[in-house]
Amino acid sequence: MLVGSRMTYPVITISPRATLDSANDLINKESIHSLPVVDRQGRLLGLITKDKIDSVLCKNGSTNEVESELLVEDFMMTQVLTVTENTPIEEAARIISDYDIKSLPVIRGNYVVGIITATSLIRIFLEMTGARSQGIRLTLQVEDVPGKIFSIFKKICEMNGNVVSFSTYNSEEKGYKMMTLKIDGIEKYELKQAITPLVYKVADIR
Amino acid sequence: MLVGSRMTYPVITISPRATLDSANDLINKESIHSLPVVDRQGRLLGLITKDKIDSVLCKNGSTNEVESELLVEDFMMTQVLTVTENTPIEEAARIISDYDIKSLPVIRGNYVVGIITATSLIRIFLEMTGARSQGIRLTLQVEDVPGKIFSIFKKICEMNGNVVSFSTYNSEEKGYKMMTLKIDGIEKYELKQAITPLVYKVADIR
Structure with a gap:
């Protein structure tokens, strides 16, 4: 089973110039854990996670005015682990387990074409057993x-x-x-x- | 494969009379997502999660004095899904997936004897494949x-x-x-x- 046949797509992404506040709203609305950050062409620039947003917004106080000025690009991870559609699903699981991460963008060239999450791995596990x-x-x-x-x-x-x-x-x-x-x-x-x-x-x- | 052969134990638990602040410290120190709340005999009373703690502490402001008075028992979930050592691992995975939860206490009688997490399921998935x-x-x-x-x-x-x-x-x-x-x-x-x-x-x- 390869990543391409089980990845989630289209992927919900965000722009680097979006505010942390809007990233937070999007993450909560979609019940997801992280957002790949992409440029206008859909190329991967980074990843912003719920944990990161929570810690930043919490530190600044959730009603603080300064919040509306905080931008995704200043808080995203820029060293992002990725896989391709041709990666075996077990290899994606191994990366998620070894690095203790919750999601793994799937890229074709530099473009984000899908995402594999810890949650989707458990669904696949159910299917396989x-x-x-x-x-x-x-x-x-x-x-x-x-x-x-x-x-x-x-x-x-x-x-x-x-x-x-x-x-x-x-x-x-x-x-x-x-x-x-x-x-x-x-x-x-x-x-x-x-x-x-x-x-x-x-x-x-x- | 039954839950008993792959569960994590002993389980890190907390008392209902502990403060949210100490629960937060414990969760961060142990890099875990949730804590079963147990009485002195080890019987399950509830579950407190990182997400819940984050939202409460964040709302109250992280340096607020009131924080030290917030008790686990007032914020824990009391309707907790559980499994036993005799539950098939796929059934535990099905519950975690269907209810979108991150951990599942394993009980014997009312006593907490282990825990199955989304992370441990991915490790098991790697083993099985x-x-x-x-x-x-x-x-x-x-x-x-x-x-x-x-x-x-x-x-x-x-x-x-x-x-x-x-x-x-x-x-x-x-x-x-x-x-x-x-x-x-x-x-x-x-x-x-x-x-x-x-x-x-x-x-x-x-």
């Missing part, structure tokens, strides 16, 4: 050996089941992996009976 | 028919490859699904040659 799909959710602890995943898929295929989603992650016990599958088209009891002999443990079925 | 693992990342567009996933896994197994992670998601074209796999132990060119005849399109390989 099939959380909103029907089916039986099965969590297995299996020996971490080649062919193990295959033997489980083979059994499900033989039973005419359909794997809606599948993910693996580390087990707390060495030598094992955990996997969670969402499976459709097989009855729960029948599935448990068939899978149990293939794995170390059926950790959860629901 | 194998973003930090070695291997070839393959994105496929396949016909949405039973047995399709199986045929791909069978081929990888025959080539002595190892599936590090796997996820499916909707294609923009009807009748198709997208899938992203991370595969170890097979050379990139060889993998592409073997998989191409099985699928509608190898959308990306890197």
Whole structure:
């Protein structure tokens, strides 16, 4: 899955010459966390965040007259991390996690064409784990050996089941992996009976 | 994957009789977004967020004397969404996404035993997609028919490859699904040659 297929667009942006006050209004009205700052052609100049605006406006007192003179360009970050439409979504997630940021503008050349946010990553996570799909959710602890995943898929295929989603992650016990599958088209009891002999443990079925 | 295996604990909490000012200091010091409010026994009474504190302290002026008298209990949310250790992680993600919240206390009985945050969900997402693992990342567009996933896994197994992670998601074209796999132990060119005849399109390989 690439950023281009899951980014939010068009992007709500702001001009560097806008006031912090108007940036604040826009952020609140749109329930967003940050605004890419762009020139008239849509090229990325910086990023202004809700946290930054809050801290500046709060310090100056929210009814202070001086507020109307504060400009976005004087408070925006100018070193902005970005991705392109061709970046894998996991790489965007890695940047957001490693740098503890809330949004990542997507650029084509210097132009802002989309945005990926922490919130949109959670929606994608839901889609990838099939959380909103029907089916039986099965969590297995299996020996971490080649062919193990295959033997489980083979059994499900033989039973005419359909794997809606599948993910693996580390087990707390060495030598094992955990996997969670969402499976459709097989009855729960029948599935448990068939899978149990293939794995170390059926950790959860629901 | 259940919440219990991935929640953050111990949890940083605060007393209802603490001042907003001290809650603010704690939130900033720990770089967190919210604090579960608990009684002396550790039972959940409410939740106080950074956004709430910011808006109250900002309104009152940050150097105002009145600030030191504002108590957490008067500003905390008392209707708090929670999960248990036995809740699937996808269900926690669904709640965080649907209610647009940033954290979810984990309770056992009425006692707070952990917390799941939007940030921790992104870390889990990275783990599940194998973003930090070695291997070839393959994105496929396949016909949405039973047995399709199986045929791909069978081929990888025959080539002595190892599936590090796997996820499916909707294609923009009807009748198709997208899938992203991370595969170890097979050379990139060889993998592409073997998989191409099985699928509608190898959308990306890197």
